[in-house]
Amino acid sequence: MPRNTKQTIPFVQQQLMEAIAQIKEGNTKEDVLPKLETVMSHLQTLATHDHLTGALNRNTLIERLDGELQRSKRTGHTFTVALIGIDRLPEVMELYGQDVTKRILQIVTQEAIHVLRNLDSFGRIGATEFAIVMPTTWLDQSMVAIRRIKENLQAYDWTDVAEGLQVTFCTGLTPNAPGDMADKVLLRAQKALHKARDTGPDSLVQIDADIPDYDPTQE
Numbered sequence: 001m002p003r004n005t006k007q008t009i010p011f012v013q014q015q016l017m018e019a020i021a022q023i024k025e026g027n028t029k030e031d032v033l034p035k036l037e038t039v040m041s042h043l044q045t046l047a048t049h050d051h052l053t054g055a056l057n058r059n060t061l062i063e064r065l066d067g068e069l070q071r072s073k074r075t076g077h078t079f080t081v082a083l084i085g086i087d088r089l090p091e092v093m094e095l096y097g098q099d100v101t102k103r104i105l106q107i108v109t110q111e112a113i114h115v116l117r118n119l120d121s122f123g124r125i126g127a128t129e130f131a132i133v134m135p136t137t138w139l140d141q142s143m144v145a146i147r148r149i150k151e152n153l154q155a156y157d158w159t160d161v162a163e164g165l166q167v168t169f170c171t172g173l174t175p176n177a178p179g180d181m182a183d184k185v186l187l188r189a190q191k192a193l194h195k196a197r198d199t200g201p202d203s204l205v206q207i208d209a210d211i212p213d214y215d216p217t218q219e
Helices: 005-024 029-048 058-075 089-096 098-115 139-155 182-199
Strands: 080-086 121-124 129-134 169-175 204-206
Touching: 058 121, 058 129, 058 182, 080 098, 080 139, 080 182, 089 098, 098 121, 098 129, 098 139, 129 139, 129 182, 139 169, 139 204, 169 182, 182 204
Parallel strands: 169 204
Antiparallel strands: 080 129, 080 169, 121 129
């Protein structure tokens, strides 16, 4: 996964120019195809991943969420969505600077992807927020995964990044519900995240699927 377009885009441009030069020189298909395949692979990564962290970008994450909603309609399997927001990141940026802030986002991505399963989708959906789609997973199972990410960040040697630095995050967690659309699931997870942040740093709040309000006039 790319960490910086300044490193990736020039590489892709160079590979493409070399492939074009080979075509002009009359090289065989066998000589040119490997470079073109490399270019296509990197372009695909640039189109689907966040350039800074290597996490999925927002559009791709929502596509994964839409796909999981469709799968759930077919199979009836429950899945969960978690939003995590890095605690006090604006304060960290003011205290340590932009480079440290970027490194924090990269490390959170690295540690989360290390913990999560291959079928889980981890994406950056805001400046300080990430989303996780966890297929065929109940809320209690999701909390285990979130707890493992928290433990990894707690154990991480942040002194390599900045002296005195410690990174935590809040989590909003919700399962899918019948009739859900992607924006509705994300809105519910966002509500849970706001409640977690109101509780304090390193908090987790879960919100179950919406239940219709009781209306006595319907009796």
